[in-house]
Amino acid sequence: MTRINPRAAAWAALLAGALALTSCASSQGTASNGGGNKDVSAAQKVLDEAQAKVTSFDFPKEPVAAPKDKLVVGIPCAYAAEGCKREVDTIAEAAKALGWRYQMIDPAGDPEKMRSAVRTAIQLKADGIFLGSIPSSVVKDDITKARAGGVKVVNMSEPADDGFADANTLYDHIKAGRWNAAYVTVTTQGAGKVISVNDPEFPSVVEWHQGFADGLKELCPGCQVVKDINFQIANLQTQVPSEFQATLQANPSVNAVWTAYDPVALSLSPVIKRSPQNGKITVVSQNGDAGALQAIKAGDQPFKATIGVSVEWQSYAAVDQMVRLFAGNLPANLKTVNVPEKLIDAKNVSSIPWDGDLDWKSTYLKLWKTS
Known part of the structure; x- marks a missing residue:
């Protein structure tokens, strides 16, 4: 996340609160064969994996x-x-x-x-x-x-x-996107009508988006991406809210939104809350920023889940x-x-920011011989 804009002020303003750390044209998404699919067991299995507590990691074996x-x-x-x-x-x-x-x-x-x-x-x-x-x-x-x-x-x-x-x-960005797709599949019961808000400037976001798109095709044949909105980082506060609002108005059946990273999801929440679809839309993203986890934990925002990384x-x-x-x-x-990474929603917010579930710090400090 290549995600670059020469205007440094815009870059920093957008990314404040992001990991990160970082085409204006939008294009119509390719629709799936709508109608829904009530059997979401495959997606639920992926979601269970995504939300599981991290219990092990292949740390280096040899001290140094x-x-x-x-x-x-x-x-x-x-x-x-x-x-x-x-x-x-x-x-x-x-x-x-x-x-x-x-x-x-x-x-x-x-x-x-x-x-x-x-x-x-x-x-x-x-x-x-x-x-x-x-x-x-x-x-x-x-x-x-x-x-x-x-x-x-x-x-x-x-x-x-x-x-x-x-x-x-x-x-693993591809896996993170697939986990987002599983969450959308389960929460919409296989009948997602999705807006994708993507920033293809960043290689990491390109991979997230690929994982999400491929995951929907695999896990949710009844889901449909009704619109792909592509933007540049400097245009988050100007282009994205207005274009997203117009897209919502043109697609009243939308019930899910995928965003490139947490600051995008947070910026769209006010637009959704002002819309007739308020309360009917699930927003998913990635990064696990503190502000995102706080909003998700509060439970009063359309932003429902993110991929957390320590x-x-x-x-x-x-x-x-x-x-x-x-x-x-x-x-x-x-x-x-x-x-490791983990899909976090209101049910499994364990720390802000997420600590990774394991005592990785002591493990590394013990591996490093400093005397």
Whole structure:
């Protein structure tokens, strides 16, 4: 999430409260063979899996000695964005525990400043760079130069081509979208009339959308996407509410909405509450931002479910990768780590933000030998 807009202020304003961390044209969706399908048992099975408590994880098995006197740089998509801020703040916390020097460089959502931040890290003679929700296509050339100079790079959150970074910490976006589809299928009893509000600028969102669309085809043959609304991040507060309102008016049978990420879902809630469909629409999204979980827990919003990710867990997994890169022994099975995720609705909000259900922090700290 490539999700980029040159207007940094718009970027930061939208993404405040998002993970993240980040075409104006809309197109008619392809309809399924409507009519509903009361047998939603397959979707319910997927939903049970999606909402289950996380009870295990394949943590690294081997302890590793953490090298001393390292300088690491955290580059978030925009520090004003909740998810990106949490990513790099947690990197700072873990770096302190390891006795490393740490510096954060905030590009504030500006693509040129993202590239400049990488170049600054090289000039600082950083030993490692953590990219927090930075689209790989924006910084690819500068990251190539950094790695050629011996800088280790860990990419967080956003999908990237093989070879872009030394390691990646991600989560399964396709699965998350499929879980959204299962939730819509069950809540509409196989008769969803869906509006999709998508931001195809971001690779992660593209994957979420793919998982949702494919999941509906698989689990809900009686569901129908009545409209796909595509937007750019800078237009969230201007284009999206008005276009969404017009779409609701033109499609009074709509009973479900999928959105690209939590801030979109939150921005559409007032529009839905003012509409004749208020109380009849289920909104689903992903990120698990604190504001989203609070709204879902309150239960008085159309926003009913989101895919939660423990951003802090992801950052500790990224630091573990960096420790092993510095030590020269990152095994192939740890080059890409997918941290757990969970579909959260009002029934299973256990923490805000979601803590991942496991004590991952103590596990990683025990793995890192610092003396």
